[in-house]
Amino acid sequence: MTTVSMSREQVVELMRAGQTLLIAGFEEVEAEGVALVGQSAVSFATSSWERPGGGGGTARVLTEGVVFERAGVNVSAVHGDAVPPSLYHDRPHLKGAPYFATGVSMVLHPRNPYVPAFHANYRYFEAGDDRWFGGGMDMTPAYGFDEDARHFHTTLKAYCARHAIANYQTLKETCDRYFTINHRQEMRGIGGIFFDMLEPQGDDGFERGLAFAKDGIETILAAYLPVVRRRMAMPYGERERQWQLYRRGRYAEFNLVYDKGTVFGLQTNGNIEAILMSMPPLARWEFQIALEPGSPEADVSRFLQPQDWAA
Amino acid sequence: MTTVSMSREQVVELMRAGQTLLIAGFEEVEAEGVALVGQSAVSFATSSWERPGGGGGTARVLTEGVVFERAGVNVSAVHGDAVPPSLYHDRPHLKGAPYFATGVSMVLHPRNPYVPAFHANYRYFEAGDDRWFGGGMDMTPAYGFDEDARHFHTTLKAYCARHAIANYQTLKETCDRYFTINHRQEMRGIGGIFFDMLEPQGDDGFERGLAFAKDGIETILAAYLPVVRRRMAMPYGERERQWQLYRRGRYAEFNLVYDKGTVFGLQTNGNIEAILMSMPPLARWEFQIALEPGSPEADVSRFLQPQDWAA
Numbered sequence: 001m002t003t004v005s006m007s008r009e010q011v012v013e014l015m016r017a018g019q020t021l022l023i024a025g026f027e028e029v030e031a032e033g034v035a036l037v038g039q040s041a042v043s044f045a046t047s048s049w050e051r052p053g054g055g056g057g058t059a060r061v062l063t064e065g066v067v068f069e070r071a072g073v074n075v076s077a078v079h080g081d082a083v084p085p086s087l088y089h090d091r092p093h094l095k096g097a098p099y100f101a102t103g104v105s106m107v108l109h110p111r112n113p114y115v116p117a118f119h120a121n122y123r124y125f126e127a128g129d130d131r132w133f134g135g136g137m138d139m140t141p142a143y144g145f146d147e148d149a150r151h152f153h154t155t156l157k158a159y160c161a162r163h164a165i166a167n168y169q170t171l172k173e174t175c176d177r178y179f180t181i182n183h184r185q186e187m188r189g190i191g192g193i194f195f196d197m198l199e200p201q202g203d204d205g206f207e208r209g210l211a212f213a214k215d216g217i218e219t220i221l222a223a224y225l226p227v228v229r230r231r232m233a234m235p236y237g238e239r240e241r242q243w244q245l246y247r248r249g250r251y252a253e254f255n256l257v258y259d260k261g262t263v264f265g266l267q268t269n270g271n272i273e274a275i276l277m278s279m280p281p282l283a284r285w286e287f288q289i290a291l292e293p294g295s296p297e298a299d300v301s302r303f304l305q306p307q308d309w310a311a
Numbered sequence: 312m313t314t315v316s317m318s319r320e321q322v323v324e325l326m327r328a329g330q331t332l333l334i335a336g337f338e339e340v341e342a343e344g345v346a347l348v349g350q351s352a353v354s355f356a357t358s359s360w361e362r363p364g365g366g367g368g369t370a371r372v373l374t375e376g377v378v379f380e381r382a383g384v385n386v387s388a389v390h391g392d393a394v395p396p397s398l399y400h401d402r403p404h405l406k407g408a409p410y411f412a413t414g415v416s417m418v419l420h421p422r423n424p425y426v427p428a429f430h431a432n433y434r435y436f437e438a439g440d441d442r443w444f445g446g447g448m449d450m451t452p453a454y455g456f457d458e459d460a461r462h463f464h465t466t467l468k469a470y471c472a473r474h475a476i477a478n479y480q481t482l483k484e485t486c487d488r489y490f491t492i493n494h495r496q497e498m499r500g501i502g503g504i505f506f507d508m509l510e511p512q513g514d515d516g517f518e519r520g521l522a523f524a525k526d527g528i529e530t531i532l533a534a535y536l537p538v539v540r541r542r543m544a545m546p547y548g549e550r551e552r553q554w555q556l557y558r559r560g561r562y563a564e565f566n567l568v569y570d571k572g573t574v575f576g577l578q579t580n581g582n583i584e585a586i587l588m589s590m591p592p593l594a595r596w597e598f599q600i601a602l603e604p605g606s607p608e609a610d611v612s613r614f615l616q617p618q619d620w621a622a
Contacts, residue, residue: 047598047599059598061598061599063597063598070598072598182577182578183577183578183580183583184583245593249590252563252567252594253567253587256563256564256567256568257567257568257574257577263568266493266494266568267494269494272494272495273598273599276564276596277598279560279596280596281595281596281597282556282593282594282595282596283563283593283594283595283596284592284593284594285587285590285591285592285593285594286374286592287358287370287372287374287381287383287584287588288358288372288584
């Protein structure tokens with residue numbers, strides 16, 4: 001039991017340190033944006049919550065920044081006497097087993113329409129004798145740039161290559177499948193990597209999983225921030241803003257209709273505010289939008305189908 | 312078979328005439344709003360569609376009006392060789408039976424935050440030997456006014472009282488239950504009436520159902536338009552606009568997470584644009600919104616729980 005408890009502490013510490021690291025990175029970019037326009041700086045507010053059943057979390061949210069219209073980074077660690085149905089559905093032998101879950105998750109909705117939105121999470125579960133990791137990251141541009149997509153996926157491919165337990169191609173395809181808006185027959189964005197129930201085998205399985213998660217959290221900054229910096233000062237007008245809001249409508253559709261974490265959270269009386277922190281700050285729907293052929297708005301569709309960006 | 316075909320034609324004609332009547336009513340109010348501010352008038356555009364499996368419809372949509380930020384009134388009449396799973400789930404004996412469905416549906420999202428949003432639909436099904444009606448209407452204010460809620464529900468109660476086949480209290484409670492955002496533990500708005508699978512018995516059952524639907528479609532104007540006229544010129548500012556957008560986020564949550572028609576339509580490759588015409592033109596989400604106690608924004612919560620407005 002000592003090892004279990006030590007591994008839990010190690011992962012929770014990893015998630016908390018990850019939250020601190022990431023917020024420092026996001027606040028640095030936000031400060032650069034503030035310096036560009038000369039507005040006053042906004043930083044992440046902190047909101048902690050407890051779960052009646054056991055555990056809790058800390059949500060850190062930046063609202064109405066210069067670079068980020070909204071950015072949220074959550075850490076949680078919860079436990080319970082019996083695994084929820086969503087877990088024992090896939091693993092019947094866990095029915096009735098006590099469980100522990102911890103993770104860090106984030107969603108960033110930038111203000112400039114040329115800066116893509118970003119989502120990532122890393123999580124760890126213990127239930128019965130099982131232990132596994134999950135997570136990944138994906139990027140959602142309103143306007144497509146080949147070099148951004150290549151940078152993002154190349155960075156993720158190199159990250160996976162550093163870990164024997166990870167195969168970029170598999171994780172990328174899992175991500176492409178998961179982040180698909182079925183009723184639109186398009187992906188939410190350009191994908192990324194995604195993995196569920198990763199259980200590294202062997203005596204050092206836990207350590208290898210932990211190392212993969214730790215490197216992943218650190219890779220978030222390398223994968224996303226160069227794209228933010230490249231696009232955040234690009235001039236834009238009302239046309240680009242309206243298109244961004246329209247694309248955010250698709251983001252809202254994905255989250256409310258398909259995202260397993262969101263749908264499960266809403267159905268099980270989770271922390272609604274923490275769950276829906278992923279929603280865009282402002283989103284628009286239009287009836288039968290007409291796109292000019294060859295326009296930058298029409299061009300984004302080719303980014304929303306699976307592509308080999310890290311070739 | 313002649314009677315079946317005659318009844319179908321009668322209902323389709325009712326739905327089409329209803330669409331024309333309602334659009335005339337909505338355009339009249341829109342013209343009054345235009346006259347108030349002196350802008351140029353916007354009218355309903357027409358977009359017809361065909362269903363590959365059989366049938367089709369006509370969507371009529373007003374975009375960026377003065378009174379209505381978006382308003383859509385759809386009519387459809389579709390048929391198929393075998394009832395979809397959503398129908399035979401409730402009526403197993405219909406599995407494999409050919410079906411016919413027609414209806415008129417509408418969603419209005421006003422611009423002024425003091426004018427409530429409105430939704431209604433009336434529909435008719437034939438499958439195997441079964442024939443039934445469904446429908447209702449509900450109103451969704453961003454700011455609550457007792458007199459508006461009383462007017463709306465009193466009008467609906469009087470409408471139901473004109474028909475032996477309808478019981479206001481039952482239909483009102485069905486509406487309260489259906490339009491509940493479970494994860495928020497609040498209703499989408501102040502409710503209204505709602506009925507599903509109404510099958511009037513007897514030789515004149517069809518005629519009585521048709522009369523109830525016809526009167527209902529006409530009652531829409533009497534129930535909603537006086538509220539629009541009372542509120543549409545009320546001055547408002549950025550605070551009220553932002554609150555309206557925030558409340559529209561709840562509307563989007565209900566439609567994408569709970570509304571059976573929307574969820575079913577998305578899952579079965581329906582006409583996405585027609586299905587999502589119900590989405591608000593612009594919606595906002597905020598993390599842990601803080602409402603001033605006693606403010607008009609805080610006051611709306613009492614309108615979002617079941618109440619006897621027609622007492």
